Amino acid sequence: RDAEAIAVDAERGEVLLVSKKRQPPELFVLPLHPPTVQVLTARPQGTLYGMPGLDEDTDTSGRTPLARQVTAASVSPDRRRLAVMTYRHLLLYERREGQDWANAVTGTPVVHDLPWLPQAEALGWSADGEALYATGEFMPAPLYRILP
DSSP states (O other), X not given: OOEEEEEEETTTTEEEEEESSSSSOEEEEEESSOSSSOOOOOEEEEEOSOOOOOOTTTOOSSOHHHHTOEEEEEEOTTSSEEXXXXXXXXXXXXXXXXXXXXXXXXXXXEEEEOOOOTTEEEEXXXXXXXXXXXXXXXXXXXXXXXXX
């Protein structure tokens, strides 16, 4: 599929993939440590709820078609939050104890507007889980602190 957003939940032993161009975005899960060497096929586990819509009449940036594309994802160090970034928004999904990520992303995310971050396609939490950082695939690649 068209996934650029990849996150790892090492404790659950899962690799999470989020589709980029599908609306709503789809979540795929693969085992982090498959039992044998084999070709694995990621299958959709569900869709992400709460992707903000954009009003093309008010978006004068010319970036409306790209704005909802998912470019990065990261699991928080405490494994309770999944951050999903688009070119315009940061979505934070909460996972309850014992809940899998497929069910967690069906809940309403906390949504933060982002400034336009050209080619921002990398996302990661600080070690203490208090801050979230983004950077891109261009040179030089500034590091943006996008939370708190």
